[in-house]
Amino acid sequence: xxxxxxxxxxxxxxxxxxxxxxxxxxxxxxxxxxxxxxxxxxxxxxxxxxxxxxxxxxxxxxxxxxxxxxxxxxxxxxxxxxxxxxxxxxxxxxxxxxxxxxxxxxxxxxxxxxx
Amino acid sequence: xxxxxxxxxxxxxxxxxxxxxxxxxxxxxxxxxxxxxxxxxxxxxxxxxxxxxxxxxxxxxxxxxxxxxxxxxxxxxxxxxxxxxxxxxxxxxxxxxxxxxxxxxxxxxxxx
Numbered sequence: 001x002x003x004x005x006x007x008x009x010x011x012x013x014x015x016x017x018x019x020x021x022x023x024x025x026x027x028x029x030x031x032x033x034x035x036x037x038x039x040x041x042x043x044x045x046x047x048x049x050x051x052x053x054x055x056x057x058x059x060x061x062x063x064x065x066x067x068x069x070x071x072x073x074x075x076x077x078x079x080x081x082x083x084x085x086x087x088x089x090x091x092x093x094x095x096x097x098x099x100x101x102x103x104x105x106x107x108x109x110x111x112x113x114x115x
Numbered sequence: 116x117x118x119x120x121x122x123x124x125x126x127x128x129x130x131x132x133x134x135x136x137x138x139x140x141x142x143x144x145x146x147x148x149x150x151x152x153x154x155x156x157x158x159x160x161x162x163x164x165x166x167x168x169x170x171x172x173x174x175x176x177x178x179x180x181x182x183x184x185x186x187x188x189x190x191x192x193x194x195x196x197x198x199x200x201x202x203x204x205x206x207x208x209x210x211x212x213x214x215x216x217x218x219x220x221x222x223x224x225x226x227x
Contacts, residue, residue, distance in 0.1 A: 044217045102211030106158035
């Protein structure tokens with residue numbers, strides 16, 4: 001199947017700093033990428049839908065100024081957690097949709113720990 | 116209407132058993148129903164998916180049964196193995212390119 005790469009896989013930061021997570025589709029072009037958040041032993045919660053070249057669409061309750069999403073190319077989307085706080089600690093997962101089929105593939109996830 | 120209800124929350128079977136995980140939805144606009152497998156600390160991986168125009172789909176040891184009138188679908192794992200121990204999520208979307216709504220997950224443990 002198609003490969004979606006996320007980086008970094010783990011990140012620890014101090015409260016108040018910003019953290020950027022990258023999501024890349026390695027062998028296909030992804031018009032649409034999705035960002036999810038997952039708490040331990042819980043389901044995936046969709047945060048936002050990212051379309052290349054346009055503003056992201058955020059789900060209700062997700063702070064767009066806190067979670068900045070940029071989809072600058074057909075193979076890269078980034079999530080920046082701004083002014084991170086301990087409650088932002090979570091597992092963040094991206095997924096990318098193959099442009100011509102719509103099939104969805106997930107990255108390996110990024111574990112964020114805010115101290 | 117956007118929810119996908121999944122049960123059971125956890126499941127324990129012996130090797131060779133056939134665990135069954137069930138999901139139900141309300142939104143009749145849903146048109147795509149995938150199942151994902153997730154190991155701890157990893158992202159979900161697509162296992163198998165079905166569209167409403169078929170009642171069953173089989174890929175290897177994994178089978179989806181789909182009941183459109185009841186708005187339910189289920190995953191059966193034949194000849195389960197300890198390596199199948201993982202969390203399984205059902206999901207639904209209005210179209211292949213639309214956002215996925217995930218079920219709550221089922222933690223499966225297969226004992227030797």
